[in-house]
Amino acid sequence: MNEDIVILSIETSCDETACSVIRNGNEVLSNIVVSQIDSHKRFGGVVPEVASRHHVETITVVIEEALEAARMTPADLSAVAVTEGPGLIGALLIGINAAKAFSFAHDLPLIPVHHIAGHVYANQLDEELHFPLVALIVSGGHTELIYMKDHLSFEVIGETRDDAVGEAYDKVARVIGLPYPGGPHVDRLSKEGHDIYEFPRAYLEPGSYDFSFSGVKSSVINTLHNQRQKGQEVNAADVAKSFQESVVEVLTVKTLRAVKDYGVENLIVAGGVAANSGLRARFEEKCQDEGIKLSVPQLKYCTDNAAMIGAVAYHLYKKGAFGTLELNGRNTIDIEEYTM
């Protein structure tokens, strides 16, 4: 007998309160995302306490909407999945406690999911994953390069040693006077500029797949500061373009080297920064040249959402990887712990 696996998933690791109902790991029946971005804009970044307050305001609403939009009742569900971490601890705790209460009330298994695994599996919502693969996850909170030889097999081969790439974008946006969140604005403005500054590219020691973005960020800040002190006019578009070139070059060169070194033919680029047009275009061009199959999830599955959590949970469900009522949030979790 081939029974459908229907999972209700919850994601509250940062500033999105999200709930989704998903069938068999790839059929999204509903995908509710309540973004708090308008609230955090006033602070120029996500404020953890404010994020937690918003999550508790909307959590039961998104659960109800996800069920209604999917035309499902709790009796139709096989399990409840939730992001365990990494993320803002106070924010995670809202999703986790709601998931535990929901699973308890309806006597459903509870499935804890790693947020980054969710970003990788977001791709499963568009097409099946092909292994082995390398995944680059780039967002406001994360920059990780992961090697997977099969489902639920995670090996971190590179990660940022300081700022996440999206974080660097936000800071650069701020110094050139662009609103938060800065990524999309810098990306748009960069199209009108030229790489005249040639900001540093941090390749770190030979062979390393790690990243560092604090150097280029400081270089942008210092360059602008010096120019302004000298009374020189700053062309924000040129700054945006030069910064983006530095970031895109390092990300693509390192990722493609990893793809080559690990002998894989499949590359996934996901996370909020995967929406960056400059980054996408460079990856598309290089992957085409080198015969690598590039997969980038649809935009709505690149940014934080709960459907991607349900996509991973499907595989965890099949392995019986269930959590207990003692499940707690963790602000950092090594994704390799999730390998099974």
Next chain:
Amino acid sequence: MITLMIDTSNRPLSVAINEDGRMVAEINTTVRKTHSATIMVHINHLLESSGYKRSDINRIVVARGPGSYTGVRIGVTIAKTLAQALGVELYSVSSLAVIAASSGAKGNVLPMFDGRRGNVYSGLYHVSDHFEEMEAAGYKSLETVYEEMEKHEKVCLLADGSEAFTENLPKYTHAVPRITTVEQYPEILRRENIHEMVPEYLKISEAEKNWMNQQQS
């Protein structure tokens, strides 16, 4: 009527099941443990040991704050989600009123929690066979609290003696929550809309305070 009651607003944790206002089972802890990891385990244990099923629960009462922001949110999130999932009514009670009811003290009582930087969360109640609010709950400086005390006779201070701020308090009575007691005072229970219910922080976040100050200047 079976009521499930939850208070995780501060370091102590209190969960109870009442039947028609009388206590059936309760678990109260004062150890430093993460409520997020223990609360559902305790609720499960309460139901199992009292022989009730989840579907027997008719309503949920939760302490809505003030207190530790994270602590209050854990209780409120669980209460909201359980009430929604079980299709039962949701009620809230001030976490300060929980202390007043739990202490058993009668007359004028002044429960308080540490609010950091010389401030506290407090309210002043007259407790007899019913509950009357004499001074509204709020985030106050200790000076304000002492002024409020002066206005009323024979005020009994209630605080959790394990909290560091009690070192500098005048004579107080050690009190921790036993949420089972609040059904004795139906007037302190407030019916809530499940989706709209939010914790009663009594204080805006630091970020919002700074932002509002900036807007004014």
